[in-house]
Amino acid sequence: MMPVQRDYEFDLPASRLSSWHPDGAGVSHFFNALSLFFPPGERFFIGSVRNYRACVSDDRLKREVKAFIGQEAMHGREHEAYNQQLEEAGLPAAELEQLVKKVLDLVQKTAPNAWQLSVTIALEHFTAILADNLLGNERMLHGAQEQYRQLWLWHALEETEHKAVAYDVWRQAMGDGVEAYVVRCGGMLITGAAFVALVAAFSAVLIEKDASRGARPGRLAAYRPLAGFLLGRDGLLRKGLPAWLDYFRTDFHPWQHDNRRLLRRLKEIAPAQQQRKQLAQAA
Numbered sequence: 435m436m437p438v439q440r441d442y443e444f445d446l447p448a449s450r451l452s453s454w455h456p457d458g459a460g461v462s463h464f465f466n467a468l469s470l471f472f473p474p475g476e477r478f479f480i481g482s483v484r485n486y487r488a489c490v491s492d493d494r495l496k497r498e499v500k501a502f503i504g505q506e507a508m509h510g511r512e513h514e515a516y517n518q519q520l521e522e523a524g525l526p527a528a529e530l531e532q533l534v535k536k537v538l539d540l541v542q543k544t545a546p547n548a549w550q551l552s553v554t555i556a557l558e559h560f561t562a563i564l565a566d567n568l569l570g571n572e573r574m575l576h577g578a579q580e581q582y583r584q585l586w587l588w589h590a591l592e593e594t595e596h597k598a599v600a601y602d603v604w605r606q607a608m609g610d611g612v613e614a615y616v617v618r619c620g621g622m623l624i625t626g627a628a629f630v631a632l633v634a635a636f637s638a639v640l641i642e643k644d645a646s647r648g649a650r651p652g653r654l655a656a657y658r659p660l661a662g663f664l665l666g667r668d669g670l671l672r673k674g675l676p677a678w679l680d681y682f683r684t685d686f687h688p689w690q691h692d693n694r695r696l697l698r699r700l701k702e703i704a705p706a707q708q709q710r711k712q713l714a715q716a717a
């Protein structure tokens with residue numbers, strides 16, 4: 435799978451920041467919270483893969499790495515604009531994003547390169563699971579405001595395309611011995627615990643901030659659908675848990691779960707982007 439860099443842009447209506455998802459403020463803010471991780475997170479991913487560029491010997495993986503960096507840079511740009519809107523809407527987006535940056539800067543300064551890459555492949559596994567659910571279960575984004583839906587579909591598509599790139603760099607750099615397994619799985623346990631705790635905390639901060647400003651409907655109407663979205667029959671956590679556990683197999687590889695068929699959903703976003711480019715050229 436060769437990732438394709440697409441220079442897509444999205445005009446997210448600020449008036450819908452807290453209500454763009456049909457399940458209301460809770461689910462909208464869950465995704466908004468995730469958005470806060472991407473600009474600093476994706477810069478960290480790029481840096482941790484670049485540390486090992488010299489270990490990549492074959493041309494195909496070199497091209498994949500270049501495309502991976504290109505895609506993550508575009509995601510960072512669009513999520514920066516998204517997060518800026520959250521901040522302008524009076525939500526503490528900059529402060530929360532800064533916290534993510536501080537944590538990742540600390541990892542970059544103190545952890546060896548292997549552990550940094552281990553954090554990256556762990557987080558890439560989380561994004562791959564989220565992407566697989568968003569693309570594979572149409573109800574996840576059904577009825578969402580169209581620009582938000584398109585942004586999340588685009589990000590999910592590209593995360594799927596490049597889900598194995600950092601992992602393949604890891605394998606070339608670290609091999610598949612006992613040390614590689616311990617660092618990979620240790621990295622996942624530490625990163626996973628921190629990531630889940632921060633996403634939960636950030637979602638709650640955004641929901642509470644809205645609720646404290648008297649947003650209607652209130653807290654219960656935010657948290658209840660979010661609980662269903664995460665823990666219900668088709669919930670993200672329930673569906674994602676087996677895929678997350680696969681990571682601990684000694685022979686794990688992201689493409690053991692072959693979900694390339696889901697990339698056909700590109701047709702839901704490509705025409706609108708083409709139209710957008712034509713309009714920009716004509717103007």
Ligand SMILES: [Fe+2]
Pocket residue numbers: 476505506509589593
């Ligand atoms: Fe990304």
Ligand SMILES: [Fe+2]
Pocket residue numbers: 506558561593596
């Ligand atoms: Fe990614």
